[in-house]
Amino acid sequence: MMNGIINIYKEKGFTSFDVVAKLRGILKTRKIGHTGTLDPDAEGVLPVCIGKATKICELLTDKTKEYEAVMLLGRTTDTQDVTGETLTQQEVRCSAKEVEKAVLSFAGDYMQVPPMYSALKVDGRKLCDLARAGVTVERAARPVHIFSIEILSIELPRVRMRVCCSKGTYIRTLCQDVGEVLGCGACMESLLRTRVGEFALADAIKLSEVEAYVIAHRSDAAETEAMQLPFLQAVDTVFLKYESVTVDGQFRKYLYNGNRLRPEMFLEEYESMRMAPVRVYDDEGAFFGIYEYQAEKEDYKPLKVFK
Secondary structure, X not given: OOOEEEEEEEOOOOOHHHHHHHHHHHHOOOOEEEOOOOOOOOEEEEEEEXXXXXXXXXXXXXXXXXXXXXXXXXXXXXXXXXXXXXXEEOOOOOOXXXXXXXXXXXXXXXXXXXXXXXXOEEOOEEHHHHHHOOOOOOOOOEEXXXXXXXXXXXXXXXEEEEEEEOOOOOHHHHHHHHHHHHOOOEEEEEEEEEEEOOEEHHHOEOHHHHHHHHHHHOOOHHHHHHOOOOOEEOHHHHHOOOEEEEEOHHXXXXXHOOOOEOHHHEOOOOHHHHOOOEEEEOOOOOEEEEEEEEOOOOEEEEEEEOO
């Protein structure tokens, strides 16, 4: 089975679901999941998990994300971006200095109200579906964190900025909130996601490139899952911040039966193994999963297993 992660460059016009559906057809495999929704008009990094890697979709969704966005001052819309219906329009009288101060004031912790046009659910229904039906519901503000905001250019009424933020942050809403601080309103004109955790824009590949490679290297559909894809990243690349350990061959059965592992079952032994999760490999170098030391039992408990 094909297992791993493809760093897809989602182009404008595609939904995240479209990307997954298209890849299912290209790769002839059904077990695929994306790691965080991007709006159809947004573009950029969308890691897609395949096979056993789908077990880490949630982990990747939680990763820090980086965006480049263009904020348009002087206009507000019902969707908080330029695709929506205009609610207010006014002249922008603030200075570049005032814009910079307002934008940078959002760095750090920030309580953000999710937009109605979002995939969040209320009573089992997506907010965006309710919004399209003309229904508006109360949404509680949620804590998000802006690690950094860098203004790349100011050409009023447009402001281009780079934002590094926590999961659950809506850049559309950030733009609107900046506009409220300035008193002129604002919406998002464009959005490019440049990073999701370890996955960067420079390494992303378009769907058309994936399809072209598969067509060029596949003799028939039955061979697709056995194909070696140079852009398919191994599951363990997501966990490189953790130390790696190898289970002694004589204890392989404990590993493959999903048992907890004792320190003496590893070929390596160092103090940091007990301070953070570790990547566990069998004696042939195959990645098995992530384990964590449990002091009360003096052994290692599996957190995520990929075999």
